[in-house]
Amino acid sequence: MRPANEALVVIDVQNDFCPGGALAVPGGDGIVHGINALMAEFPAVILTQDWHPTGHSSFASSNWDHEPYETIEMPYGHQVLWPDHCVQGTQGAEFHPLLRTDADLILRKGFRPGVDSYSAFFENDHTTPTGLAGYLRERGIDTVTLVGLATDFCVNYSAVDGARLGFRVTVREDLTRAIDLSGSLAAARHAWDAAGVQVVR
Numbered sequence: 712m713r714p715a716n717e718a719l720v721v722i723d724v725q726n727d728f729c730p731g732g733a734l735a736v737p738g739g740d741g742i743v744h745g746i747n748a749l750m751a752e753f754p755a756v757i758l759t760q761d762w763h764p765t766g767h768s769s770f771a772s773s774n775w776d777h778e779p780y781e782t783i784e785m786p787y788g789h790q791v792l793w794p795d796h797c798v799q800g801t802q803g804a805e806f807h808p809l810l811r812t813d814a815d816l817i818l819r820k821g822f823r824p825g826v827d828s829y830s831a832f833f834e835n836d837h838t839t840p841t842g843l844a845g846y847l848r849e850r851g852i853d854t855v856t857l858v859g860l861a862t863d864f865c866v867n868y869s870a871v872d873g874a875r876l877g878f879r880v881t882v883r884e885d886l887t888r889a890i891d892l893s894g895s896l897a898a899a900r901h902a903w904d905a906a907g908v909q910v911v912r
C-alpha cells in the first residue's frame with residue numbers, strides 16, 4: 712500500500728469514451744483491468760465523471776453551423792466541439808461496467824452549461840475550481856497518480872493543473888488512451904515536461 716499522502720485519480724472511464732460510445736477513444740476499454748488492479752495499491756481513490764447537461768455548449772450540435780471536432784472561440788478561449796457525450800443520466804455517462812467504483816470520491820465535472828471542464832481541478836476558464844484541490848489538501852494528500860481517458864484532453868489538463876497547484880503528479884501513460892486530434896498527444900507530452908509532471912510509459 713502506498714503512503715497516506717498519495718491518491719489515484721481515475722479520469723472519465725465512462726461508456727461514451729469507450730469503443731461503441733459517442734466519443735469513443737481507441738482502445739479506451741483496454742485500460743480498465745489495469746486501473747482496477749492499481750486501485751488496490753492506493754489509500755485514496757477518486758473517480759471523475761464527465762457530466763454534461765443536454766445541449767451543453769461544448770457539443771457541436773449546440774453550435775449552429777459547426778461540425779464535431781472543429782474549434783471555436785469561447786469567452787474563455789479555444790474550445791473543441793464534440794459529439795454529444797456523457798449526458799447526465801444516460802448510459803453513455805455511466806462508468807465502464809467493469810470499472811471498480813468503490814472509490815472514496817466521485818467528482819462530476821462539465822455540468823455548467825456554458826463552460827467545458829477537461830481538468831479535474833478547474834473548468835476550461837482555468838479559474839473556476841472543481842473543489843478537488845481542497846479535498847485532497849484537507850486529506851493531507853500532496854501526491855497524485857493519474858490514469859484514464861483521454862490522455863490528451865482530460866488527463867492532460869488534470870496533470871498540468873495539478874502540478875501548477877503544487878501537487879506531485881505522475882501520469883501512468885500506459886493506463887491512458889488518447890484521442891490524438893491534430894497533434895494533441897504530442898502537445899500534451901510537451902506540456903507535461905514543461906509543468907514537471909512525471910510520466911510512466
Ligand code: VGL
Pocket residue numbers: 722723728761793829860861862863864865866
Ligand atoms: C473529454 C472531450 C470532451 C475527456 C471529455 O474526458 O478527455 N474529452 N469531454
Ligand code: ZN
Pocket residue numbers: 761762763769796797821
Ligand atoms: Zn465532455
